[in-house]
Amino acid sequence: MNNLIQRLLSVLVGIVFSISLQAQRYLGGDISLLPSYQKQGTHYLNEQGKPTEALQLFKDEGWNIMRVRLFVEPQNASDEHKSEGVCQDIPYVIALSKQIKEAGFHLMLDFHYSDTWADPNKQITPKRWERLTPAQLQDSVYAYTRHALQALCNAGIEPDFIQVGNEITFGMLWPTGRVKPDSDTNWAVFSSLLNAGSRACREICPQAKLISHTEHAQSWADTKAFYDRMARFGVDYDIIGLSYYPMWHGTIPHLGTVLDSLQASFPKPVMIVETAFYYSHDNDVWEKDANHYADLYPISAEGQRLFARELVTELNKHPNVTGLLWWFPEENGSNNSVIKSWINRGLFDNRTGKVLPAMKELEKFGTDSVCCDRHNLQMPKVQEYSGETLIIYYNGKKDKKSLLKAIRKSGAELIYDYNIINGVAIRKPKNMTIDAAIRYYGKLKGVLQVSRDRIMQLN
Numbered sequence: 001m002n003n004l005i006q007r008l009l010s011v012l013v014g015i016v017f018s019i020s021l022q023a024q025r026y027l028g029g030d031i032s033l034l035p036s037y038q039k040q041g042t043h044y045l046n047e048q049g050k051p052t053e054a055l056q057l058f059k060d061e062g063w064n065i066m067r068v069r070l071f072v073e074p075q076n077a078s079d080e081h082k083s084e085g086v087c088q089d090i091p092y093v094i095a096l097s098k099q100i101k102e103a104g105f106h107l108m109l110d111f112h113y114s115d116t117w118a119d120p121n122k123q124i125t126p127k128r129w130e131r132l133t134p135a136q137l138q139d140s141v142y143a144y145t146r147h148a149l150q151a152l153c154n155a156g157i158e159p160d161f162i163q164v165g166n167e168i169t170f171g172m173l174w175p176t177g178r179v180k181p182d183s184d185t186n187w188a189v190f191s192s193l194l195n196a197g198s199r200a201c202r203e204i205c206p207q208a209k210l211i212s213h214t215e216h217a218q219s220w221a222d223t224k225a226f227y228d229r230m231a232r233f234g235v236d237y238d239i240i241g242l243s244y245y246p247m248w249h250g251t252i253p254h255l256g257t258v259l260d261s262l263q264a265s266f267p268k269p270v271m272i273v274e275t276a277f278y279y280s281h282d283n284d285v286w287e288k289d290a291n292h293y294a295d296l297y298p299i300s301a302e303g304q305r306l307f308a309r310e311l312v313t314e315l316n317k318h319p320n321v322t323g324l325l326w327w328f329p330e331e332n333g334s335n336n337s338v339i340k341s342w343i344n345r346g347l348f349d350n351r352t353g354k355v356l357p358a359m360k361e362l363e364k365f366g367t368d369s370v371c372c373d374r375h376n377l378q379m380p381k382v383q384e385y386s387g388e389t390l391i392i393y394y395n396g397k398k399d400k401k402s403l404l405k406a407i408r409k410s411g412a413e414l415i416y417d418y419n420i421i422n423g424v425a426i427r428k429p430k431n432m433t434i435d436a437a438i439r440y441y442g443k444l445k446g447v448l449q450v451s452r453d454r455i456m457q458l459n
Contacts, residue, residue: 025366026323028065040336045354055103062363065106072126077116083340097157108161118166123174138196145200164197167215181226191233198236213241217249221422241273263320271323276345279304283342308361389453393423399446
């Protein structure tokens with residue numbers, strides 16, 4: 001009975017999301033460095049090689065939302081981070097947001113709650129908040145968020161979406177707000193910081209949708225544990241935001257499995273708030289060689305196009321996904337030195353300034369049918385599920401050992417043991433129906449989720 005109810009709820013959620021997606025989908029990017037390129041007089045070229053305003057080009061390609069990051073006091077960032085694009089304070093963000101709104105785009109504001117980059121490896125407390133107690137830090141988050149939003153509203157700008165923190169799977173404002181997604185330790189403090197920011201957002205911008213942004217899509221166990229605790233600790237938010245880069249977060253089919261699991265477990269819309277892939281490693285100090293990550297896609301304009309095409313194809317299968325934003329699409333080193341070296345994941349060629357082919361693939365996000373032409377094959381248009389195979393997610397190494405034992409004992413066949421996620425693929429026992437197998441393995445200790453495996457059909 002419980003399984004039936006869960007399935008019915010998942011169907012209803014899917015219908016709601018499907019209707020929402022048909023009415024509005026959001027396609028865009030984080031263009032936080034655009035004013036710096038404009039100041040340098042950077043030329044952006046369209047497909048025909050003609051100069052055009054960057055915002056107009058994005059508009060012509062069907063984009064309707066732009067994201068802007070905000071640091072507390074970026075003047076306190078290290079010289080290295082400043083050379084990587086850390087400069088966005090409140091006056092900077094107001095000026096850029098005016099451009100965005102006047103051009104007719106929706107605005108997503110991204111609070112980093114740091115003087116510099118906030119990401120999985122660092123969530124550095126702003127210099128002026130370093131010595132605060134947890135209660136004082138909570139008050140500061142609230143007051144700063146209100147101040148920043150009020151400044152935007154006073155300038156006639158109200159964000160449509162607000163990220164309360166950036167890539168916060170492991171908390172924010174370290175060490176005070178540091179957490180692990182699979183442990184309750186310090187979650188009371190962390191959740192109080194998040195809710196302080198959310199409360200300020202609700203008060204100043206009541207129409208804005210609040211995004212909880214995480215970056216651990218490679219691990220369904222961590223993703224589920226995080227959002228389970230968000231619910232249990234009563235954190236106020238509207239949308240699940242994900243970072244997805246194939247270099248760090250697994251294959252696109254794996255992302256699809258995570259999105260399926262999110263829809264089944266958490267009835268909230270999902271936005272991919274960051275994504276990108278390389279078209280080159282020219283003048284790139286961070287990558288090992290010219291072919292680094294070429295095992296995923298060719299490091300070329302065509303490889304980047306294929307990634308964009310396959311990603312859009314996958315996302316269009318998921319009615320819970322309502323947004324897709326490319327990170328740093330405005331990068332264009334053709335006649336400037338805005339950052340110390342090239343990242344080469346933007347949508348303009350750093351040598352010529354011409355728009356790259358991936359841009360055309362992105363505009364298909366939210367359409368009814370998109371195919372994927374990797375290796376000159378037509379990829380699946382339908383989404384069906386196997387009656388024989390299951391994907392089982394488990395918590396940790398100890399749970400894996402007992403799970404494998406149970407698989408052998410039940411007569412199931414182990415098909416694949418994933419390296420990038422805590423999961424295995426199995427062929428169900430012959431004496432069990434697929435639903436019975438889902439119930440059986442779902443009851444095992446340490447098992448987080450049991451999902452039917454999707455079938456891909458070539459046309």
